[in-house]
Amino acid sequence: MSRDLSMKPDLLQLCPLMPSLEADLAERFTVHRLHEAADAEAFLATHGSAIKAVATGGHIGLPPAVGARLPALEIVAINGVGYDKVDLAEARRRGYRVANTPDVLTEDVADLAIGLTIAALRQLVRGDGHVRAGQWPKGDLPLGRKMSRKKFGIVGLGRIGRAIAKRLQAFDGEIGYASRSPQDVPYRAFESPAALAAWCDVLIIAAAASAETRHLINGPVLEALGPKGVLVNVARGSLVDEKALLHAVQHGQIAGAALDVFENEPHVPEGFHGLPNVVLTPHMASATHETRADMAALVIANLDAHFAGRALPTPVV
Incomplete structure (x- = not known):
């Protein structure tokens, strides 16, 4: 099932990602890069209500103060296996999905x-x-x-x-x-x-x-x-x-x-x-070209599946 790319959902990016992954996200979403914002509070006040997806790293997850500013949030896609920095109880309470990238790393x-x-x-x-x-x-x-x-x-x-x-x-x-x-x-x-x-x-x-x-x-x-x-x-x-x-x-x-x-x-x-x-070493266990490419593909697969109404490939919640 293809998605109408002329109607791009708003996505909040919380950290730098592989250039290829950022390019794939830009094709599918209107991307807002919180990590590049000079004033995070003002940035969230302007864009937070429109955000439907978050792309983040396992080392960052979704900080509670950020999540609270995203009332329309539907999915958090983690570029990593760890999800300890996402409040899963809050995700269940609010009804948004969480996905990670296990196995490939x-x-x-x-x-x-x-x-x-x-x-x-x-x-x-x-x-x-x-x-x-x-x-x-x-x-x-x-x-x-x-x-x-x-x-x-x-x-x-x-x-x-x-x-x-x-x-x-x-x-x-x-x-x-x-x-x-x-x-x-x-x-x-x-x-x-x-x-x-x-x-x-x-x-x-x-x-x-x-x-x-x-x-x-x-x-x-x-x-x-x-x-x-x-x-x-x-x-x-x-x-x-x-x-x-x-x-x-x-x-x-x-x-x-x-x-x-x-x-x-x-x-x-x-x-x-x-x-x-x-x-x-600087948290580099998954830092190879091959694995980061596989992780990026799984991030995209989870996001695509969610917005197409399909089951997520690797759901956490």
């Missing part, structure tokens, strides 16, 4: 989790800096730690957690997990993240973010992980108590960390910046 996120784990254990970033700074002729780096035959713990065994576990099997180690419920998998189940941390060498966070999982990885969990343990987070920054983590890596409570996500992105606590036992 699973491989890339899992790949980066493996890369970050290797980088942390084998000191790849530190080694690169050592060579670039001309320090190699003056001496070698301290020894790193082996990746193979480690005990790997995964917090959250959904799509991404399972993909990470599949990749970890190649390293001939043991795999354990902590999840909301037991899974039909050949991995060892633990009743809590703390119990998993006490068992494993590397603790990888792949759980969904929610009010219940905020600071799931806290001081006691890090203490259980211990001075030889490494934390890897490719999920959401809110799952980790950053103050407790910073203390742990600064004082040798754990061996190190590799982090792609943070509580207050893009702002990262400065205490992490100079630590040689921490690897930091």
Whole structure:
């Protein structure tokens, strides 16, 4: 079913998106870019009542103060898998749809989790800096730690957690997990993240973010992980108590960390910046040409389906 493109619904864009996605949105909608507005309040006062769709990133979602200014809202299309920053109860109450882009980014996120784990254990970033700074002729780096035959713990065994576990099997180690419920998998189940941390060498966070999982990885969990343990987070920054983590890596409570996500992105606590036992990346787990193109296509597919009266391909609400 085709849609009359001469009658373009109004769409509110909350963050920069891929140029190809922005072009596709412009073909279908009258696009209003809130992130470019000099005065957001005035912008919403002018355009808010006409907005029927929102295009946003998972790291932004739909801020409540913005959503409250959109009385005609019908759908929120998230360019990402996370929907923790959209009030789903409010969406149900008001009757607007929410869609995300699951599955298409699973491989890339899992790949980066493996890369970050290797980088942390084998000191790849530190080694690169050592060579670039001309320090190699003056001496070698301290020894790193082996990746193979480690005990790997995964917090959250959904799509991404399972993909990470599949990749970890190649390293001939043991795999354990902590999840909301037991899974039909050949991995060892633990009743809590703390119990998993006490068992494993590397603790990888792949759980969904929610009010219940905020600071799931806290001081006691890090203490259980211990001075030889490494934390890897490719999920959401809110799952980790950053103050407790910073203390742990600064004082040798754990061996190190590799982090792609943070509580207050893009702002990262400065205490992490100079630590040689921490690897930091800018929430780039899905940042490949291929996956971002697939995500963009799914954003468009959800929007097209909604305005054509069809079922959404990947509904959240």
